[in-house]
Amino acid sequence: KIKNKYFKGDLSNELYKLLAKEENVFESDNEIAAGFFFDRSVDMVTPFLSVNTYEGLIDEFIGINLNTLKKSNIVEKDTINILNSKSEFYYKIRDCNYNYVRNFLPNKFNTLLKIMKDAKESNEEDMKKISESLEKVKMAQIEFAPCKSHINL
Numbered sequence: 001k002i003k004n005k006y007f008k009g010d011l012s013n014e015l016y017k018l019l020a021k022e023e024n025v026f027e028s029d030n031e032i033a034a035g036f037f038f039d040r041s042v043d044m045v046t047p048f049l050s051v052n053t054y055e056g057l058i059d060e061f062i063g064i065n066l067n068t069l070k071k072s073n074i075v076e077k078d079t080i081n082i083l084n085s086k087s088e089f090y091y092k093i094r095d096c097n098y099n100y101v102r103n104f105l106p107n108k109f110n111t112l113l114k115i116m117k118d119a120k121e122s123n124e125e126d127m128k129k130i131s132e133s134l135e136k137v138k139m140a141q142i143e144f145a146p147c148k149s150h151i152n153l
Contacts, residue, residue, distance in 0.1 A: 003031060003033055004033065004034040005019075008043075015037055054094055054097075055094040057098045062153075067083045069153075082146060082153065101150075105151050108147050109148065112140045115136050116144075118133075
């Protein structure tokens with residue numbers, strides 16, 4: 001149920017007249033405080049606005065439904081649930097501008113590969129340096145899979 005309905009513009013007034021004829025068009029168990037209906041002759045800017053975030057880009061072109069991708073045939077099976085906000089990696093990039101993310105992901109991937117490669121080639125004998133190196137590798141391995149999935153996406 002929409003308690004208060006507001007219409008602005010000629011075509012929205014036509015909508016008001018059509019809805020006045022229909023009974024219980026807005027009836028449901030939920031109640032909404034107010035509904036605003038604008039004609040494009042009054043509000044011409046809104047259709048040109050878009051969300052310029054990484055999450056907005058995914059939602060616009062692939063679609064997100066309940067933190068999962070709608071078109072699951074586009075991506076591999078392991079990338080379907082990568083949009084979990086509990087994932088620290090996704091949490092860091094979801095609200096960033098997609099141009100930033102486009103540059104961030106390959107750079108991060110290369111950095112993670114370099115950390116793991118350096119650890120394999122390391123010939124350290126000092127236990128403190130080995131421990132630090134293992135900690136870096138552990139963190140790199142945690143971020144590697146989500147980074148790869150977002151690059152694929």
